[in-house]
Amino acid sequence: MKVVEIYTSDTCPQCIKAKEFLKNKNIEYKEYNISKDLDAKKKLISMGYMSIPLTIIDGEHVLGLDISRMIQLLEK
Numbered sequence: 001m002k003v004v005e006i007y008t009s010d011t012c013p014q015c016i017k018a019k020e021f022l023k024n025k026n027i028e029y030k031e032y033n034i035s036k037d038l039d040a041k042k043k044l045i046s047m048g049y050m051s052i053p054l055t056i057i058d059g060e061h062v063l064g065l066d067i068s069r070m071i072q073l074l075e076k
Contacts, residue, residue, distance in 0.1 A: 004029040007054040014065040015053040
């Protein structure tokens, strides 16, 4: 099973779409909401990112709503 993590915020429409995609594919994921979790926000910044969604699939980073890249990594 793939390890999937996603960094999101409450006001991000792309984040909602990314989570819907994962849910529709029955992919379990760990969500880090930077609107509610300051440590998650600090972690995101420490990885060199200032935007979301950031989806991490088995250690591979996907910035933004890049469904084709997500599919590629999930099928790998």
